[in-house]
Amino acid sequence: MSTQDKSYVTPLSPTVMARVKRGLSHIESLEHEVATWARESTRIVHRKSDDGRRFEVEIQVVTPPPSNEWGQIFGDAVHKLRSALDLWMWEKTKEQSKGDIEPRDVYFPVCTSAKAWRNWKARTAPYLEVHLVMALRSFQPYLHKEVKNNALAGLHQIDNIDKHQETIDIIVVPESIADISFTPRGSTAAERRVSMDQLEIDGETGGVILKVDFEQPPLDVQLPDSFRWVAAFKTAAGIHNTSDSLRIFAQAAQTYPMRAEAMAAKMKAEAGSEMRESDDDTTDDDDCEK
DSSP: OOTTGGGGOOOOOHHHHHHHHHHHHHHHHHHHHHHHHHHHHEEEEEEEOTTSOEEEEEEEESSOOOHHHHHHHHHHHHHHHHHHHHHHHHHHHHHHOSSOOOGGGOOOOOOSSHHHHHHHHHHTGGGSOHHHHHHHHHTOGGGSSOGGGOHHHHHHHHHHIIIIIOOOOEEEEEOOOOOOEEEOSSSSHHHHOEEEEEOOOBTTTEEEEEEEEESSOOSEEEOOOOOOEEEEEEETTEEEEHHHHHHHHHHHHHHHHHHHHHHHHHHHHHHGGGOOGGGOOOHHHHTSOO
């Protein structure tokens, strides 16, 4: 948002912010659950080959992670953040509508197609001032090429999956391993040569996560004796850190409503009382699927 637009920014209501904060609180809960599981249910084992040239680090899982329970925590966070958007939309509708409101018509638009936008516009837009409708349209995912990197689209998609299809599967992965330290047997290049291979492991079963091979057996080696585990979830786009994703979603739940309101206020101020419904001419764009 530009410096010029900031003068039009209206803070979110305490009720909307309470939902955002509740969503954020689930991040801490999930991180605490994962840390407790890692501390109580995993252990590190070091192994050394007979010739002293290979060292391995294995993570043993004593008790599999409670993925279903963690999926519920993640889903609760997503729902709170998505509902914060809908609550803000309800507040704006009550503020701007000049007639009775059908509650089922009111929801925050996150449209990945022109058809979805037209459906929302037919139901919710009649309750709103045209400036806000135009502002909301401007950042709809279907108008932007990078839908897969759109925070609104991501929040909307995961909320729908968890609410209508299935609980999001949560997996745990250890973070990148810090450099090991060792004392070489001599000073030649061969005696100092070492290769490390970090492997992917399944948090359900554990396994060897690090192999270190030396050209010549070192005098001593310091291997990692602990790992920080993080929760993650899978989508078609890859594996995503749950905490990072929820923080991005929480930022979107705050930024987009304020951005829409600021844009609407700015357009209204610039147009004065001459703004007409015909100014929202989206026929060409919205009649074409993107």
